[in-house]
Structure formats: structure tokens, C-alpha cells
Amino acid sequence: DIQMTQSPSSLSASVGDRVTITCRASQSINSYLNWYQHKPGKAPKLLIYVASNLQSGVPSRFSGRGSGTDFSLTISGLQPEDFATYSCQQSYSSPLTFGGGTKVEIK
């Protein structure tokens, strides 16, 4: 199985901050990396697919980059609704695997 390692596991930030979350795969996964946002009691939300493609309806302050083993998700100008948990997921090989998640909290 491909292991996905996210960092940090949590962070505190203020509204308006620029935040970057990283995700590292245990082997090359090309660009087959997706990012999701999770909020308690809500359906998880797809943000980015194939490393850098913004899902329709997702604000442009979210961006993704990377290829091979190293990827990142950046939120430029954190908004109150962005405080949530974010996870990465590889779609290169079965079984699909996820990072452990990054909780973005209000400072």
C-alpha cells in the first residue's frame, strides 16, 4: 500500500493568513493526488483533484501543487469557513489511501 504522510497534523492560524499543508507519498504517484475538506457532521468536500485542478465551486483561494511524491495545498487568505480538517488521498493504485489529516484551527 502507498503510505500518505501529511504535515502538520494541526495548525493554528488567523483569518487572512496564508496556510500551506503538505502531503508526501511513500512512492511516486504521478499527479494522482486529491484534497478534501472535512467538517463535523457534514459530507466531506472535494477541493482539488489531480494535484492542482480546482473542483468547480471551490473558491480560488485554494490551490494545489506537486507531483511525484511531494504535494501541497495552500489556502491564500484564510476565511472563517475554512477552519476544518483537510486530507490528501492518492488515486494512483489500489487500495486508495489517505493522509492522516490536518486540522486547521483558529488562533
Add this chain to the structure above:
Amino acid sequence: QVQLQESGPGLVKPSETLSLICTVSGGSVSSGAYSWTWLRQPPGKGLEWIGYIQDSGTTDYNPSLKSRVALSVNTSKNQFSLKLSAVSAADTAVYYCARVDGVSLGYLGFLKTWGQGTLVSVSS
């Protein structure tokens, strides 16, 4: 707009079979363009992919659960379901169903639409 909703018992006894249904609305489970998948998240842990099924009946399961998992599709009810046998406390988790989009050669797709999740506890 497609919506998914999980349903099933919130409490299952050890050694019994966990059964969940995902009802699809606003779209068809037999469209052929998508795969339908189950995932779970134990308390305090990350997401674990359980497996997927296509309307053709083709399945793929996580090897860690393969011996205990069965997925099926009911096209007449526009539902797909999960059965996990011989459960233990380690199977306590929030279970999600989701639709897999964008599958192409070499790319296993992305989970565009999810249900809200349902908590299943395993306890006597």
C-alpha cells in the same frame, strides 16, 4: 445534483455482520460512468478505503478487509450496500459512501460526492 445517504443500524454486536445501505438520489447508480465506494473513519484516526463497486458488479476491495467485505448494487432501488462480517470493536467507525468520478487509464478517480456518514459502534 447527486446526493448520497447512508442508513443502517448504529450498533452491532461483536462477531455479527454490519450492514449499511447507501441511497442515491438525483442520479442513477446504473449510469455506468461512475464507481460507488465505501470508506470509514475510526474515532481519532484517518480515513480508510473499504472498496468500490460498479453497476456491472465489478468490485475492488481493500486487502486488509477483503475476507470480510461484500459490496452489492440494487439498481431497482438505486442503492448500493456494504456488508462487513465478523465485526469487532476495531470496526467502530463513521462509515461513508461516496461516488467515484474521473476514473481513467492509470487514475483511480476522485470522490466528488459523499454521504454525511453514519456512526456504527460495535459493542455487546
